[in-house]
C-alpha cells in the first residue's frame with residue numbers, strides 16, 4: 295500500500311481543496327430532520343433527484359410529527375422517483391415515529407441513537423452528525439470507498455474498514471471537509487469506470503494513476 299506521510303496527506307487535502315473549492319453537502323436541507331429524510335432517500339439515487347423531490351415532501355411533512363402520521367401510499371407517490379419507494383416510505387414513517395417515541399420529535403446528536411433509527415445506518419448517521427451538527431464524522435459512500443482504495447489510503451474491503459483507516463490517517467478536524475472533497479473527486483475525476491487520470495489534480499500522489507490501474511471498481515493495481 296502507498297506509504298502516506300503527514301506531508302503527502304496534507305498535500306493531498308490541499309490539492310483536493312484547490313480543485314473542489316465548492317465541495318459541500320449536495321443534499322438540500324433546512325434542518326437536521328430534513329437532512330435525515332434526504333439522506334434516507336439518497337440511497338441508490340442521485341442527490342439531484344432527491345433535491346427535486348424534497349421541496350414538495352417537506353412542505354407536506356414539515357416535521358417528525360407530520361411524517362409519523364403519513365399515509366404510506368401517499369408518501370410512496372411523493373418519493374416514487376427516488377427508487378425503492380416502498381422500503382423508503384416504510385423507513386421514513388418508522389424513523390419519524392421513532393423520533394417521536396424516543397427523542398421528543400428531535401434528531402439526536404449521538405451516532406448510536408441515530409444509527410438505531412429505522413433506515414439510518416452508520417453512513418447516514420455520519421452524514422447527519424457532520425452536516426447537521428458539525429460533529430466530525432466521515433461517512434464512506436461508494437465514491438469515497440473507491441477513491442480511498444485507489445489512492446492507497448485504505449485496502450479495507452468494507453466501508454466500515456475504509457472509514458476506520460481514513461479516520462486514523464487524517465486529523466479529526468479535517469474529516470467533514472475531507473468527506474466532501476473525496477466525494478467531489480469521485481464524481482469529478484475519479485470516475486468508477488473511466489477515471490480521468492491524465493487530468494487528475496492528485497495524480498502525482500496516486501499509486502493507481504494513468505495506466506497503473508487494473509480494475510477501477512476494485513482498485514486492484516497492475517503492479
Ligand code: SF4
Pocket residue numbers: 444445483484485489490491492494495496497500501502503504507
Ligand atoms: S490518478 Fe486516476 S485513479 Fe488516481 S485519484 Fe486520480 S483519477 Fe483516481
